[in-house]
Structure formats: structure tokens, C-alpha cells
Amino acid sequence: MSAIPQVLTIAGSDSGGGAGIQADIKTFQELGVYSTSVITAVTSQNTLGVNAIYPMGREAVQSQLQAIGEDFQIAALKTGMLFNAEIIEETAYNINRFEWGIIVVDPVMIAKGGAHLLRQEAVAALKQHLLPLATVVTPNIPEAEVLCGMAIDDAMTRRKAAEKIISYGAESVVIKGGHGKDPYVTEDFYLHQSGECLLFRSARIDTTETHGTGCTFAAALTAEMAKGAGIKEAIYVAKRFIQAALTDGLHIGAGHGPTNHAAYKAGVSKREGENSVEIYG
Ligand SMILES: Nc1ncnc2c1ncn2[C@@H]1O[C@H](COP(=O)(O)OP(=O)(O)OP(=O)(O)O)[C@@H](O)[C@H]1O
Numbered sequence: 008m009s010a011i012p013q014v015l016t017i018a019g020s021d022s023g024g025g026a027g028i029q030a031d032i033k034t035f036q037e038l039g040v041y042s043t044s045v046i047t048a049v050t051s052q053n054t055l056g057v058n059a060i061y062p063m064g065r066e067a068v069q070s071q072l073q074a075i076g077e078d079f080q081i082a083a084l085k086t087g088m089l090f091n092a093e094i095i096e097e098t099a100y101n102i103n104r105f106e107w108g109i110i111v112v113d114p115v116m117i118a119k120g121g122a123h124l125l126r127q128e129a130v131a132a133l134k135q136h137l138l139p140l141a142t143v144v145t146p147n148i149p150e151a152e153v154l155c156g157m158a159i160d161d162a163m164t165r166r167k168a169a170e171k172i173i174s175y176g177a178e179s180v181v182i183k184g185g186h187g188k189d190p191y192v193t194e195d196f197y198l199h200q201s202g203e204c205l206l207f208r209s210a211r212i213d214t215t216e217t218h219g220t221g222c223t224f225a226a227a228l229t230a231e232m233a234k235g236a237g238i239k240e241a242i243y244v245a246k247r248f249i250q251a252a253l254t255d256g257l258h259i260g261a262g263h264g265p266t267n268h269a270a271y272k273a274g275v276s277k278r279e280g281e282n283s284v285e286i287y288g
């Protein structure tokens with residue numbers, strides 16, 4: 008039995024390296040877990056936007072999942088860009104077949120420039136097949152609105168949206184706050200099916216280098232749970248990981264640049280005070 012936890016990301020490739028499979032693998036490596044990956048689609052993408060999407064066929068996804076399931080002990084897995092209903096169905100089928108237990112579903116829908124990374128007609132498949140298997144679902148605010156069919160504009164509607172997402176069968180949900188209105192803070196709202204809820208709050212970093220924040224956050228969460236952390240402890244580390252990655256930007260590309268996946272472990276911050284995360288019950 009290997010000492011290093013093995014994790015899996017099922018997601019799209021981002022040729023620009025800031026989001027998708029590439030963000031996940033970098034984050035997993037930084038947090039000390041062994042990363043395997045199943046590619047659902049190849050995107051031609053940079054910091055300016057998505058130029059093209061080449062989805063994998065059902066068989067290609069199935070055979071990658073089978074190769075992983077037959078050989079690896081997957082302690083936790085994360086799903087990202089799944090693109091269409093058949094990829095969602097294959098993913099759910101194999102999660103059940105290989106009895107993978109800790110499942111982080113990042114319901115990726117639309118890239119920053121507006122490209123659809125999930126077909127609109129696949130939202131129903133996501134709700135039906137994948138959310139019931141999720142240990143944690145991590146929508147951003149627009150994704151949570153699509154999943155629950157209501158607008159989120161305050162703490163009350165955010166809570167209602169989270170309850171609706173739990174009602175689809177997920178064990179817990181984190182509605183990420185990157186798209187929130189407050190210019191000074193970002194709040195990630197956690198709700199567990201037990202009714203327990205927490206707010207993870209940090210200073211909002213004033214930066215355009217935000218490409219792949221959601222993937223990176225969900226990957227850090229997955230890595231921590233693979234190492235044995237509970238959901239709340241894992242969210243706390245994930246929030247600190249993305250806070251550091253946003254604080255120490257790399258200044259790469261002419262558009263929405265990638266975050267710095269090495270910053271958390273390096274422990275360096277150019278703007279120290281902005282790095283803390285507070286938790287409210
Ligand atoms: N400007 C910011 N300052 C601090 N934290 C941020 C900022 N933007 C996003 N975050 C944090 O990053 C994480 C991801 O949130 P966000 O809502 O941006 O996800 P996302 O829209 O799915 O990201 P993406 O589509 O770029 O992958 C959350 O923990 C959120 O609080």
C-alpha cells in the first residue's frame with residue numbers, strides 16, 4: 008500500500024495551463040497527493056478565452072476511467088468540465104462501479120469569456136446522476152443559480168439555493184463567492200445536509216489574474232480530503248490555498264492570468280495581511 012494518497016481529476020484540458028486538468032494536477036502536486044487524470048475534452052484556450060472545444064467520445068472517457076479503476080486506490084476524486092450528458096453518465100456509472108467514495112463535484116458551466124463548458128441540456132443529467140453522489144458540490148454563484156433555478160442576491164437567497172442543491176442528494180455544498188458583489192471581501196458559504204453551515208471569508212484580492220480559481224479551490228479541497236481531513240477543514244485549507252495563489256500572481260498572459268499554484272506551499276506573500284481566512288458559524 009502506497010503511503011501517498013492517490014486522487015483522480017475528471018476534467019477538461021486547458022492548453023493555457025491555468026484551469027482544468029492542469030490546475031488540478033499542479034494543486035494536487037503542491038498538496039502532496041498523487042494525481043491521476045481522465046480527460047473529458049481538449050480546449051484550445053489561453054488567458055484571453057476559449058477558441059475551440061474538442062470533447063472526448065463516450066468510449067474514450069469510459070476506457071480512461073476503467074484504466075484508473077483497475078489499478079489505483081482512489082482516495083478522493085474531483086469532477087470539472089464534463090461538457091455533455093454522455094460524459095456525465097459514464098462518470099457517474101464508474102464512480103458507482105469502482106465504489107469511489109469521496110467525490111467533489113465542481114459543476115463547471117461557463118468560462119470567464121462566456122464559452123459553454125457544459126451543454127445547457129446536460130444540466131439535468133448533472134442533477135440527476137452526479138449530484139446525488141457528491142460529498143461536496145462547489146458551484147460559483149451563477150452555477151448555483153442555474154442548478155437551483157433562482158437568483159442569488161443576498162444571504163437569504165444564497166442559503167435557499169444551497170438547501171435546494173442539497174435536496175438533489177448531495178451531502179454538502181460550498182457556494183463560492185468569487186462572483187459576489189462586495190468589493191472588499193469574498194465569502195464561501197458551506198451548508199451540510201445536517202443543517203450545519205459556515206462562512207469562509209477573506210479579503211477580496213484586487214486582481215484580474217483569476218483564471219482557474221474555481222478548479223484550483225476544488226482541487227485543494229479534494230487533496231485535503233484524500234489526506235484524511237473532514238469537509239470543513241478541507242474547505243479552510245482550500246480557501247487559504249486560493250487566497251495565496253491570487254495574492255502572489257504570476258503576471259502571465261494578456262487576459263485573465265492564471266493563479267500561482269506554488270504560493271501556498273512557498274508561504275510567501277507580497278501582501279501579507281490579505282492572506283488570512285476567517286470562519287463564521
Ligand atoms: N478576487 C478574489 N479574491 C479572493 N478570493 C477570490 C477572488 N476571486 C475568487 N476567489 C475565491 O476563489 C475561489 C473560487 O471562486 P469563484 O467564485 O471565482 O469560482 P469560479 O467562478 O468557479 O472560478 P473559475 O471559473 O475561474 O474557475 C473561492 O474560494 C473564492 O472565494
Ligand SMILES: Cc1ncc(CO)c(N)n1
Pocket residue numbers: 018019020021026027028050087088115117118119124218219220221222
Ligand atoms: C478546461 C477548463 N475547465 C474549467 C474551466 C473554468 O475555469 C476552464 N476555463 N477550462
